[in-house]
Amino acid sequence: MSITQVLEITELARPSLACLVEHPFGLTLGPIGDRALQRRVLVDVLEAAYRDVPAGTVLDLGFRWELDDERERQLGRDAR
Numbered sequence: 001m002s003i004t005q006v007l008e009i010t011e012l013a014r015p016s017l018a019c020l021v022e023h024p025f026g027l028t029l030g031p032i033g034d035r036a037l038q039r040r041v042l043v044d045v046l047e048a049a050y051r052d053v054p055a056g057t058v059l060d061l062g063f064r065w066e067l068d069d070e071r072e073r074q075l076g077r078d079a080r
Contacts (some may be wrong), residue, residue: 001017001049003021004021005024007060014056016056017055018057019045019048027065028041045061067077
């Protein structure tokens with residue numbers, strides 16, 4: 001089980017099970033101080049561990065970073 005932030009890299013690594021969380025590097029669980037979101041990410045990841053899915057599955061947990069363009073800048077993508 002792993003938490004991933006970049007689907008393309010995870011698909012190459014092929015872990016047994018991964019959960020996609022599209023947050024910036026260093027803020028995987030959410031913004032500093034946002035304990036409710038951090039807890040929600042952790043609970044969703046732990047619940048995913050009990051899903052019956054084939055090996056190599058990447059589950060998109062639906063978490064998206066919308067506070068600013070930090071994620072796009074880190075990935076070298078245009079935020080427009």
